[in-house]
Amino acid sequence: MSHDDFAFEPVEGLPERPPEGERILWQGRPSWWALTCRALNLYWVLGYFLALAAWRFATLFDQVGAAQAFAASFPFLILGAIVGLLLAAFAFVQARTTVYTITNRRVAMRIGAALTVTFNLPFRQLRNASLDLRRNGTGTIALEMESDARLSYLIFWPHVRPWVMRRTQPALRCIPEAEIVARILSEAAEAAVATPQIEHRTPQPAFAAE
Incomplete structure (x- = not known):
């Protein structure tokens, strides 16, 4: 009988179902071999x-x-x-337990092997995104967040842009077909930022003057 450690998730990679109007555009995980070689510096x-x-x-x-x-x-x-071998095993476990999700409103990162957490990064807090593309098509998309978003480098590692510690940049590390994913992210973020936010306020009761 197969056993899924994340069977409790209503949607793979997300702790709850997306709210009404939010659509999943892409989901994926790192290539474990690319993660071993680049994030963990196997060759070095x-x-x-x-x-x-x-x-x-x-x-x-x-x-x-x-x-x-x-x-x-x-x-x-x-x-x-x-x-x-230890580095490869660590990267394999990291890749297996990681799910990156791009919706029309945010990037969600389910990361962590021993302690799994999901981080939601709304597009409206995203300042910039950069792509590091390799010849085989795998690559890393680093997300530069607004200055008031305080993120821990150690908590996100290895899902971060390497050596950028002052302002941690979460990253979709070593993903296949990274150029296509970057295009999906770019189009979704531009559309989300261009869409005006409408605040729903409870109308205040009117009082007649005496």
């Missing part, structure tokens, strides 16, 4: 351990010979492989 980590192994081999080669030098440097390769 593997290169670091490879450099340690090469340095160890080079310093011992003249003293003990190739075979013993390789034996002394091999544990660095094993350790690098273990760390790489």
Whole structure:
């Protein structure tokens, strides 16, 4: 029997059904492999351990010979492989538990593995959005919010624009077909901002003058 950890959600990725007039335009999640390579810097980590192994081999080669030098440097390769597998596992879990949603009014981000939370980012608080597109079509869309929106870098990580900590920019990280998603987001945000908001006020009772 299959088990869905998020079966309690009325709509996948959202804690409740969208209100009347709100429509879901797109939903998706990160590519776990792209998340491993870019958000978690897999290649840099593997290169670091490879450099340690090469340095160890080079310093011992003249003293003990190739075979013993390789034996002394091999544990660095094993350790690098273990760390790489841990990073890939972490990225896989993150991608599996993450759902990005774009509606005609907001961006919703269901993120977190151990503690899952959903953040709603209304278009009217969105100042700008930037696309970092890769050759294979995956990319990251970073959302620059209004200055009064105080967001935690640590809570959103790795779903943030890297190294922008002063004003955290939530990001749809490493999503496939990112250019198409960016176009959907742009059109929806422009339409939402151009639509005037109508405030419904309760009419005040009129009192006759004595």
